[in-house]
Amino acid sequence: MSQDRGSVELVDVTKRFGSMVAVDTLNLDVHAGEFLSLLGPSGCGKTTTLRMLAGFEQPDEGFIRISGEFVQGVPAYKRDVNTVFQQYALFPHMTVAENVAYGLRQRHVSKSDIAARVTEALDMVKMRPLADRKPRQMSGGQQQRVALARALVNRPSVLLLDEPLGALDRKLREEMQIELKLLQSQLGITFVFVTHDQEEAMGMSDRIAIMLDGHVEQLADPETVYEHPSSAFVAGFIGRNNFWKGVSTAQGVHADDGTEFVASNPEEKVAPGQPALAAIRPECIHLSSTDPGHVINVIEGAVAGVSHYGDVLQYVVRTADRDVLALLPRQGAVRLAPGDPVWCHWQASEVYQFSAEQADLVLQDPAAEAQPG
Amino acid sequence: MKRYFTVSSALGVWTGAVIVFLFTPIAFLVAMSFNDYKSIFKWTHFSTRWWGHMMQNTSLTSSVRVSLEVAFVSTALALILGTFAGLALAKRPGKWTAGFVGIILLILVTPEIVDGAGQLSWFVLLGGPFRTGLTPIVLVHTVFSSAVVTLIVRARVAGLDERLEEAAADLFATPRRAFFEVTLPLVMPAVLAGGMLAFTLSLDNVVSTSFVSPAGVTTFPNYVFGLSGGIIRPEVAAMATLFIASTLAAVGLVALALRRGGQSGTEIAATFTGN
Ligand SMILES: Nc1ncnc2c1ncn2[C@@H]1O[C@H](COP(=O)(O)OP(=O)(O)OP(=O)(O)O)[C@@H](O)[C@H]1O
Numbered sequence: 001m002s003q004d005r006g007s008v009e010l011v012d013v014t015k016r017f018g019s020m021v022a023v024d025t026l027n028l029d030v031h032a033g034e035f036l037s038l039l040g041p042s043g044c045g046k047t048t049t050l051r052m053l054a055g056f057e058q059p060d061e062g063f064i065r066i067s068g069e070f071v072q073g074v075p076a077y078k079r080d081v082n083t084v085f086q087q088y089a090l091f092p093h094m095t096v097a098e099n100v101a102y103g104l105r106q107r108h109v110s111k112s113d114i115a116a117r118v119t120e121a122l123d124m125v126k127m128r129p130l131a132d133r134k135p136r137q138m139s140g141g142q143q144q145r146v147a148l149a150r151a152l153v154n155r156p157s158v159l160l161l162d163e164p165l166g167a168l169d170r171k172l173r174e175e176m177q178i179e180l181k182l183l184q185s186q187l188g189i190t191f192v193f194v195t196h197d198q199e200e201a202m203g204m205s206d207r208i209a210i211m212l213d214g215h216v217e218q219l220a221d222p223e224t225v226y227e228h229p230s231s232a233f234v235a236g237f238i239g240r241n242n243f244w245k246g247v248s249t250a251q252g253v254h255a256d257d258g259t260e261f262v263a264s265n266p267e268e269k270v271a272p273g274q275p276a277l278a279a280i281r282p283e284c285i286h287l288s289s290t291d292p293g294h295v296i297n298v299i300e301g302a303v304a305g306v307s308h309y310g311d312v313l314q315y316v317v318r319t320a321d322r323d324v325l326a327l328l329p330r331q332g333a334v335r336l337a338p339g340d341p342v343w344c345h346w347q348a349s350e351v352y353q354f355s356a357e358q359a360d361l362v363l364q365d366p367a368a369e370a371q372p373g
Numbered sequence: 374m375k376r377y378f379t380v381s382s383a384l385g386v387w388t389g390a391v392i393v394f395l396f397t398p399i400a401f402l403v404a405m406s407f408n409d410y411k412s413i414f415k416w417t418h419f420s421t422r423w424w425g426h427m428m429q430n431t432s433l434t435s436s437v438r439v440s441l442e443v444a445f446v447s448t449a450l451a452l453i454l455g456t457f458a459g460l461a462l463a464k465r466p467g468k469w470t471a472g473f474v475g476i477i478l479l480i481l482v483t484p485e486i487v488d489g490a491g492q493l494s495w496f497v498l499l500g501g502p503f504r505t506g507l508t509p510i511v512l513v514h515t516v517f518s519s520a521v522v523t524l525i526v527r528a529r530v531a532g533l534d535e536r537l538e539e540a541a542a543d544l545f546a547t548p549r550r551a552f553f554e555v556t557l558p559l560v561m562p563a564v565l566a567g568g569m570l571a572f573t574l575s576l577d578n579v580v581s582t583s584f585v586s587p588a589g590v591t592t593f594p595n596y597v598f599g600l601s602g603g604i605i606r607p608e609v610a611a612m613a614t615l616f617i618a619s620t621l622a623a624v625g626l627v628a629l630a631l632r633r634g635g636q637s638g639t640e641i642a643a644t645f646t647g648n
C-alpha cells in the first residue's frame with residue numbers, strides 16, 4: 001500500500017452534464033511521484049477530470065483509485081489530495097499565514113507544529129515576509145505562491161493544479177515553471193498539472209496525457225509525443241505540423257496535390273488505398289533555391305513570406321494547393337526573398353503517416369480546405 | 374482647462390446644495406432640541422431644559438422602549454429568517470426561486486396601508502396573543518425586515534466565489550466548518566447591513582404599526598404622530614437627536630466591524646448601499 005502513495009488510476013471514467021459528455025471513458029494511470037500534465041484544447045475535459053480527482057464531482061461511470069484506494073463516494077474533505085485553483089481561491093478574510101494554516105487546523109495539528117510548518121511552507125515559496133498580508137494586498141504572482149504553499153503544507157499524496165500559471169505574465173510564468181518543477185522533484189509529490197500550453201507541458205512534465213473530446217489521445221513522455229505522435233491530432237497539437245491529405249500507398253502517402261511522400265517506416269495500420277494524412281514538421285523541411293532533381297519527398301512553390309524569430313527563420317512557401325511552413329536555423333539558412341521559386345524537401349525518416357479520420361481536426365490551412373474532394 | 378474648472382466648481386456648488394437640502398431639516402431638529410420655547414416651531418433662546426423633561430415624560434419614554442424592543446426582536450428574527458432564505462436562494466436555486474422572490478418583492482411593493490389593513494383583519498381573526506403586547510407589531514415588522522435581509526444576503530452570496538467553499542473542502546474542512554469558517558464570515562457584511570436596515574425600518578414604521586398596535590401600546594413614531602394639536606415640544610426633538618446620534622454610532626460600529634473583517638472602504642460603502 002505505502003509504495004502506492006501518490007498513484008492515481010482512472011478506469012473507463014465517464015462524466016456527463018445533462019446530455020453533454022464532458023469526460024468520455026477516460027483511462028489514465030499516474031505513477032507515484034511523477035509530474036503528469038493533462039494537455040488539450042479548451043473544453044476537452046481537463047478541469048472536469050481534475051475535479052473528479054479532488055472529489056468535487058463524482059464520475060457517472062468507471063472508477064478512480066488514489067494511492068491504491070477506491071474513492072467512490074469519498075467526499076473532497078476526506079481525500080488526501082490538494083488543489084491549486086486557477087484563480088487561486090484564497091480566503092479573502094484570512095491573512096496569508098491563516099490561509100496556509102487552514103488545512104492543518106482542520107486536521108487538528110498542534111499549534112506549535114502548525115506555526116513551524118506554515119513558516120517552512122512560506123519559506124519554500126519565498127512568501128514569509130508577506131505572512132500577515134491579506135490576499136487582496138498581493139499581486140497575482142504572490143497569490144499564486146500562497147495558493148501553492150497552502151496546498152503543499154499539507155504534504156498531500158497528490159497535488160492537483162488547474163492552469164495555475166494561466167493568469168501570470170510570460171516572464172513570471174517561466175520563472176514559476178522552473179520553481180514548480182524544482183519543488184516537485186524535491187518533495188516527490190505526484191503532480192497532476194492541467195494546462196493548454198503545450199510548451200509548458202513539454203518543459204515540465206515527466207509524462208503528458210494529451211486529451212481530446214473527453215478521452216486521452218496519447219499518454220507518453222514529452223520526447224515520445226513529439227517524435228512518435230499516436231494520431232494526427234497529437235502531431236498537430238504538439239509543436240506544429242504541415243498536413244497533406246491523400247491516399248495511403250505501400251511506401252507512404254500519395255497526396256491529393258500530387259506530392260509523393262515516402263516514409264522510411266510506413267504506418268502499417270493504414271492499408272494502401274485508404275484515405276490518409278501525411279505530415280512533416282516545419283523544422284524538418286529543407287529549402288533549396290534549385291530543383292533537387294528527385295520526385296519524391298519534394299514540393300515546389302514560391303516564397304510567400306519570411307519572419308525572423310531570434311535564432312530561427314520562418315518561411316511560408318506557397319505551393320499549388322496550399323501554404324507550407326518551414327523553420328530554418330538562422331545559421332547557414334538559405335536567404336530567399338518573397339516571390340523566389342523554392343523547393344521544399346525532407347528526409348523519408350521525417351514523414352509521418354496517419355489515417356484520415358482526424359483530417360477535419362488538423363487541416364486548418366484554408367488552402368487545404370478549399371481543395372475539392 | 375478653464376472650461377474644466379468652471380464645470381467642476383459648478384458641480385461642487387451643486388453637491389453642496391444637495392447636502393444642504395438633505396441635512397437642513399435634521400440640523401434644524403437638533404437645534405430645536407436646545408430651544409427654550411414649548412414648541413419646535415418657534416425659536417426663543419438656548420436651553421437644555423427639554424433634555425431633562427424628556428426623561429420625565431413617561432408616555433414618551435415608554436413609547437421609545439416599545440420601539441426599541443420591537444426593533445431588536447424583529448431585527449433578530451429577520452436576520453435569522455433572511456440570512457437562511459438568502460443563502461438558500463443563492464445556493465440552491467430551483468423552480469421555487471422565482472415564486473419565492475416574487476413573494477418577497479410583493480411584500481416590499483405592496484402599499485403599507487394595504488398590508489396593515491390585511492394584517493389587522495388577520496390578527497383580529499386569530500385574536501389572543503395577536504391582539505396584545507408587542508407580538509403583532511413584532512410580527513409585522515419581521516415580515517418586511519426579513520424580505521429586505523433576504524435580498525441583501527442573496528446578492529452577497531451570489532457574488533461570492535463558489536471556489537472558496539470548494540477550497541475549504543479541499544483543505545479537509547467538513548461542510549459544517551466550511552460554512553462557519555468561510556461562507557458565513559464572508560456573508561457577514563451583508564448580514565450586518567441587512568440588520569442595520571431592518572432596525573431602521575422598524576424604528577421608522579408608522580402606517581402598518583398603527584393598524585396592528587393593541588390598545589395602550591404605542592411606538593415612538595406613532596407617539597409623535599399622534600401628539601395632540603400637532604404641537605411638537607423640544608423634548609421630542611431631543612429624543613430624535615438621541616436617535617440620530619445612536620444611529621450614527623451604530624453605522625460607525627458596523628463599518629468598523631467590516632473593516633476588521635478585511636473589507637475596503639469602497640466595499641463597505643457598497644454593502645451599505647446594497648450593491
Ligand atoms: N458544471 C457543468 N455543467 C455543464 N457543463 C459543464 C460543466 N462543467 C463542464 N462542462 C462542460 O464539459 C466540457 C468539459 O469542460 P472542462 O471544464 O472540463 O474543460 P477544460 O478542458 O478544462 O477546458 P478549458 O481549457 O477551457 O478550461 C465543456 O464542454 C464544458 O462546457
Ligand SMILES: [Mg+2]
Binds near residue numbers: 046047048
Ligand atoms: Mg479548465
